[in-house]
Amino acid sequence: MKQQKTKKRFCMAMLGLGFAVSASALTAVPDSVYLFSYNVHPGSGLNMAWSADQKYWSPIGPEHAFIKSDFGTWGGEKKMYNPYLIRTQDGLWRCVFQVNDYSNQFAVAVSRDLVLWQPQDYPYMEGVSSCLEPVLKYDANRKMYQVLFKTKEGDYYITESADFYNFSKPAKVSSDYVDSASRDVVIDGRKMRGQITKVAYAEINTVVTAMEAARYRESLNAELACDNEMRFKDLKPLEAQISINLDETKKISDKLIGIFFEDISYAADGGLYAELVQNRDFEYSLADTKGAQKDWNSQYAWKAQGNGGEWSIEENNPIHKNNPHYALLDIKKPGEFSLVNEGFDGIPLRKGEKYIFSMFVRQIEGNAGKFDVALEQDGKVVASTKVSSSNKEWKKLKVTFKAEADADKAVIRIIPKSEGKVAIDMISLFPKNTFKGRENGMRADLAQVLADLKPKFMRFPGGCVAHGDGLHNIYYWKETIGPLESRMPQRNIWNYHQTKGLGYYEYFQFCEDIGCEPLPVLAAGVSCQNSSDCGAGQQGGIPMEKMPEYVQDVLDLIEWANGDAKTTEWGRRRAEQGHPAPFNLKYIGIGNEDLVSNTFAERYLMIIKAVKEKYPDIIVCGTAGPWCEGSDYEAGWRLAKDNDIDMIDEHYYQSPGWFIYHQNYYDQYDRNGSKVYLGEYAAHAPGRPNNIETALCEAMHICNMERNGDIVEMSSYAPLLAKEGHINWSPDMIYFNNNEIKLTVGYYVQKLCSNYCGDEYINSSLTVNEGRKGVRDRLAVSTVRDSKTGKVYIKMVNLLNHPVKGKLDIANAESIFGEQTSLNAKLHLLTGDYDDTKALPQAKDIVVSLDFEYELPAYSFSLIEL
Ligand code: AHR
Numbered sequence: 001m002k003q004q005k006t007k008k009r010f011c012m013a014m015l016g017l018g019f020a021v022s023a024s025a026l027t028a029v030p031d032s033v034y035l036f037s038y039n040v041h042p043g044s045g046l047n048m049a050w051s052a053d054q055k056y057w058s059p060i061g062p063e064h065a066f067i068k069s070d071f072g073t074w075g076g077e078k079k080m081y082n083p084y085l086i087r088t089q090d091g092l093w094r095c096v097f098q099v100n101d102y103s104n105q106f107a108v109a110v111s112r113d114l115v116l117w118q119p120q121d122y123p124y125m126e127g128v129s130s131c132l133e134p135v136l137k138y139d140a141n142r143k144m145y146q147v148l149f150k151t152k153e154g155d156y157y158i159t160e161s162a163d164f165y166n167f168s169k170p171a172k173v174s175s176d177y178v179d180s181a182s183r184d185v186v187i188d189g190r191k192m193r194g195q196i197t198k199v200a201y202a203e204i205n206t207v208v209t210a211m212e213a214a215r216y217r218e219s220l221n222a223e224l225a226c227d228n229e230m231r232f233k234d235l236k237p238l239e240a241q242i243s244i245n246l247d248e249t250k251k252i253s254d255k256l257i258g259i260f261f262e263d264i265s266y267a268a269d270g271g272l273y274a275e276l277v278q279n280r281d282f283e284y285s286l287a288d289t290k291g292a293q294k295d296w297n298s299q300y301a302w303k304a305q306g307n308g309g310e311w312s313i314e315e316n317n318p319i320h321k322n323n324p325h326y327a328l329l330d331i332k333k334p335g336e337f338s339l340v341n342e343g344f345d346g347i348p349l350r351k352g353e354k355y356i357f358s359m360f361v362r363q364i365e366g367n368a369g370k371f372d373v374a375l376e377q378d379g380k381v382v383a384s385t386k387v388s389s390s391n392k393e394w395k396k397l398k399v400t401f402k403a404e405a406d407a408d409k410a411v412i413r414i415i416p417k418s419e420g421k422v423a424i425d426m427i428s429l430f431p432k433n434t435f436k437g438r439e440n441g442m443r444a445d446l447a448q449v450l451a452d453l454k455p456k457f458m459r460f461p462g463g464c465v466a467h468g469d470g471l472h473n474i475y476y477w478k479e480t481i482g483p484l485e486s487r488m489p490q491r492n493i494w495n496y497h498q499t500k501g502l503g504y505y506e507y508f509q510f511c512e513d514i515g516c517e518p519l520p521v522l523a524a525g526v527s528c529q530n531s532s533d534c535g536a537g538q539q540g541g542i543p544m545e546k547m548p549e550y551v552q553d554v555l556d557l558i559e560w561a562n563g564d565a566k567t568t569e570w571g572r573r574r575a576e577q578g579h580p581a582p583f584n585l586k587y588i589g590i591g592n593e594d595l596v597s598n599t600f601a602e603r604y605l606m607i608i609k610a611v612k613e614k615y616p617d618i619i620v621c622g623t624a625g626p627w628c629e630g631s632d633y634e635a636g637w638r639l640a641k642d643n644d645i646d647m648i649d650e651h652y653y654q655s656p657g658w659f660i661y662h663q664n665y666y667d668q669y670d671r672n673g674s675k676v677y678l679g680e681y682a683a684h685a686p687g688r689p690n691n692i693e694t695a696l697c698e699a700m701h702i703c704n705m706e707r708n709g710d711i712v713e714m715s716s717y718a719p720l721l722a723k724e725g726h727i728n729w730s731p732d733m734i735y736f737n738n739n740e741i742k743l744t745v746g747y748y749v750q751k752l753c754s755n756y757c758g759d760e761y762i763n764s765s766l767t768v769n770e771g772r773k774g775v776r777d778r779l780a781v782s783t784v785r786d787s788k789t790g791k792v793y794i795k796m797v798n799l800l801n802h803p804v805k806g807k808l809d810i811a812n813a814e815s816i817f818g819e820q821t822s823l824n825a826k827l828h829l830l831t832g833d834y835d836d837t838k839a840l841p842q843a844k845d846i847v848v849s850l851d852f853e854y855e856l857p858a859y860s861f862s863l864i865e866l
Helices: 009-016 201-221 225-231 444-452 504-514 544-562 569-577 598-614 631-642 656-661 692-707 745-755
Strands: 032-038 047-051 058-060 081-087 093-098 106-111 132-139 144-150 156-161 171-173 183-187 190-200 238-251 302-305 309-314 326-331 338-341 347-349 354-366 370-377 380-388 395-402 407-416 420-431 457-460 490-492 496-498 517-522 587-590 619-623 647-654 675-683 712-717 721-723 734-736 741-743 760-768 779-785 792-798 804-811 822-831 842-849 853-856 860-865
Touching: 032 081, 032 183, 032 201, 058 201, 081 132, 081 190, 093 132, 093 144, 106 144, 190 201, 201 656, 238 779, 238 792, 302 309, 326 354, 347 370, 354 370, 354 380, 380 395, 407 420, 444 504, 444 734, 444 741, 457 504, 457 712, 504 517, 504 544, 517 544, 544 569, 544 587, 544 598, 587 598, 598 619, 598 631, 619 631, 631 647, 656 692, 675 692, 692 712, 692 745, 692 760, 692 779, 692 792, 692 822, 692 860, 745 822, 745 860, 792 804, 792 853, 853 860
Parallel strands: 238 804, 457 517, 517 587, 587 619, 619 647, 647 675, 675 712, 721 734
Antiparallel strands: 032 047, 032 190, 047 058, 081 093, 093 106, 132 144, 144 156, 156 171, 183 190, 238 760, 302 338, 309 326, 326 420, 338 407, 347 407, 354 395, 354 420, 370 380, 370 407, 490 496, 734 741, 760 779, 779 792, 792 860, 804 853, 822 842, 822 860
16 A cells, blocks of 8 residues: 655765756756646646746656645545645745545645655544635734635635644635635646746756656666566676675674564455354444445355245344344254355365364244254265254354365355254354364464464554554454454455454464564554545544543553463453463554654654553554655654654565665664664565565565664565455465465565574675676675574575676684584575576585685575575
8 A cells, every 4th residue: 555755865866876967957047946836637746847937837757746645545536636835934835735525624745845745634624515726825924824725515714723734623714815826827738727936946956856866766666577688688707706704793683584464365264264164253244345245244155045944134132242143043844944154265174174163052932952063065964063052042052073074165054953043143163273273273284384484573463454444443452352252343454354253362372372472563543544434534543532542452452461360450361361371572563554644643652652651661663654765754764763762664565676776775774763674565576476586576685684684673574365366465475275375486585584594694795797787786695693503594696687606705714614614504595587486495405615606596596504
């Protein structure tokens, strides 16, 4: 959920390259010129043109958008109409614009230099239907901003603000009052309406330079391996000197690689969470899919068969208020009516394996309450059992039975065997063999491939799932613990249903089971910046009067995870659920790539302050927006610096070219500032494959993160899991269906790098005998040592279509070679054509001598274990 934003950092880099820009060649222009700001296409961004005489206008770009709207959801929204730009007396540029024709909000944006814009705010205008054609003025005497706007009813309003954030309730004014300074100007033969401001020529030059730099960078970022044959035609045989100095080391994070679990693409229900019955609680609702799937309701995945009875969905006297719907069966002819559940794309069964069936039953009328339960495929019964209850109150029945044959796509059939009316709910089927045999546990094979990654931490439950599609959709951890029937099911932001059967208790237990640190992420008091159903649309904030309660929820989570089982309330609740010992939570994430608006900042800092006051040892991980630069990134890092936030979660999905040309991304980071958690990243090539090209980009970035492991504390590829047929996002690290797991080349990179990691970085460098642009940029090396085992791991990446003859020069080798001149080692090699999606890593024994020569194959990742 990203948007390209204006780039400042790169502009500085371009100046360093001596890049020629068109405007700087014009030395004969006057000291001051005119800037025209406008919107070429209604809905697009803010465009600019300049002129020396207000007659001949040169578009800057042309059609380069200096601001784009961040308002609302992708697709229908994120549109800018009628921008109105002025410079106020403090020298800042301020712009207001209309976001649509139906919200009682307009957008405000601020910039110092027209290049880097601060995150936008969208004040709510009480009592009006819409905010059209806003006009911005500044009353210098009263030090007040005034925004005048129209409504679709044709009325005019004024609102005022001293800080450009808190605006007064709008008051009606007469149309005469809207004294717009907008002008019509002809640009490239087209009449445009906008504002003219006199500026120093130097300011135009800054803007043009930034724009040209952004274009240059875009061309580098667009480089792809498919053009390498052409790009690197006639290269001489490549030779590289790889120097590793075992005496030059620095401490780095021992938690660099972890996993990020989000319930996206059916990663949880129907995925890692081993429940086999779909819609077990009859709580699916049309709203889960935002009305897109018409049959998505309480009966989804269920089908009645036979004439011996009827069924309906009822709400009277449910098991729990959070689980209001249940099925009422009215049985006239026992055995001649059944209810069938299709599972998630069918129910997979393995011969000889045991399955646990459970169901809540409440007898209402007659003798009803006896059931046969059958698992069958194509009419053939694979397993069967019986349950019964004559209880007038809800009672949970549970039985274990065995599958007599394999089935890939079975169904579960509930056959009432007695007459009368009976209510049933929470109809569940789990394999007994879950990961580590946990009740209500994880699908064993999927959990195992996650465990095989040896992740050092796991972030959960999202992603956008954490902050939700609107305030009502925020993921509240308290709604996910305790008995399953009392948990609060919820619409998943990815347009399906979450049972919350996989909740906080299960996440923490899973982390413990695979030996990694839990990293729960909670909303920063705001919902997703791309929310589609948050009042009028944009990222809303929990009302300030409700924030103390929300902050308490966050504090309670820490007590729940770490509190004493006897002396603390939440510790006691954890123990009740089955884990008396504390989970030893060390990290907590606040926020997920939010719009770093004022609404956000107020709430975010309030939460972080409260956590640090009560739990100073908990490491708080804040956020810096959904991009690796631009307004949210800058504002997020500014908040981090000003407030000493322990760690910042960065997210970026980038093109292969970006990874190639940003190997130094972290080299310039402040060594004394907040630590970095790269919480979501992946290389995105056209068509979104997970192939050798993208996997090598990620391997390269891991080398760069290891070199910067003194500040980059953690990283996690995203997304982790995706179920075939239900994919919301590509690429993913692991694909699966009910019967198979399909690991990707990107998975193998993560696995190798995580399995062979260290806590000391050993100074390594690489030089190559070819200066052509892009050659050195496609090579990477990193060496780390695990101080506990003394093992040294050398990682080398070659993203070129040519092999590279590498000469290793290991300085001060005595610490690992001792008196010897060579060592037995292991080489792990992942290589293939750039578009290969099936390559597997190969391991072989090698001997490494002090003057070791190793040829890095074209398109390869090599890892040497010394
Ligand atoms: O990883 C998929 C999504 O990407 C996450 O939910 C969100 O944080 C990001 O936009």
